[in-house]
Amino acid sequence: MNKKVLISLTSILIVCNSVLTTHVTAATPEESIEKGTIQIQQLDNQIIDLNSEISSLNSEISQLNIKLLENKSEISKTEDKIKNTEVEITKSKKVLEEKQEVLGKRLSVMYKSNLSSNPLFVILSSDNFSDAISNAQAVIKVISLDKKLISDIEKEKAALDLDVNNLNNKKDELKTLESSTQESLKDINTKKESQQIALDKLSAEKKKAASIIEENENSLISHSVSVIKSSSSSESEIKDAISTLRSLFPQLNTSSVKNKAQDAINDGTSSLRSMKETASNKVSNTNIGSIDRGSSPAKKTYTMEATAYFDGLLTASGLKPIRNASGLSTVAVDPSVIPLGSKLYIEGYGYAIAADTGSAIKNLKIDLYMNSKSECSAFGRRNVTVSLIAYPNEW
Known part of the structure; x- marks a missing residue:
């Protein structure tokens, strides 16, 4: 567990350091958004892993707390048993002392009267032979019972002493277990605190990355918003x-x-x-898609060889490619011919933004984004007239 947490925390710190030292230096808001999105994805993955580990630690903490409560309850019960057993020992000692005192007095009387050492005296002092036999048997029986009584009490006291010793040993074991559990709980809480600190750092970096994305997205729409206002x-x-x-x-x-x-x-x-x-x-x-090309005079007009593609993830500008027949679609161009970010009108395709590039798209070639493979197949390869309506800083 320690090794796992150490590795996790190390990887988190590496990501945090990477995020801290990676500044958005791209020339365009699109590239900044792409980098910020990648950062957030990395941070989200780390946050998910860290939350999972913190959840696991919380489960361990909960189990240890339950164990501590059970342990304390067991210690309390053991202490009560020790007290009760000690009370029983005290009672047994008192009974034994009383019995020993009575026996001592009885033996003293019998010794003084020679009842215990002179059977003949017992017989002669009896009224008849039958009484003599009875008296002798009574003396022997009394002595035997007294001895057994004292022996039983001493055995009971010894058993109680053993119980107390065993209970004290159990109490010591429970105390040791409690101390060990508390140490484990302390260690886990320390790990949780460390991970929470790392989680807070990741959350702060995610917030910072989101702020950068927001700033660049505001930059993307600012000109259009200002035009409308x-x-x-x-x-x-x-x-x-x-x-x-x-x-x-x-x-x-x-x-x-x-x-x-x-x-x-x-x-x-x-x-x-x-x-x-x-x-x-x-x-x-x-509906911008219905605007005639003539309503936006072209700065330049090209005859280009057009192909089609689909299923793109991110363009070279850091945006998601789209096909919007009533708005702006995404196309790939050679930036040395048409600057990225330029607004275009393409015959038979509509308005588009030059947002992507491709290794095969060189010179007077253009690649038009479609929504499906079937559309690409239907379009094939053809020559089209491409009008450059506006450069990146003009719209």
């Missing part, structure tokens, strides 16, 4: 901001950031509704 934003800017927030929403982990993004989406939708009421000549459509 700005009174000078145009209808198309608000639509783009709503589209961006909706595409980022599945990738957010922090409840407060999700609430902020949802509130901004609601506010943006409300603003678009107001714009429609005050400017009936403008078409208001909150």
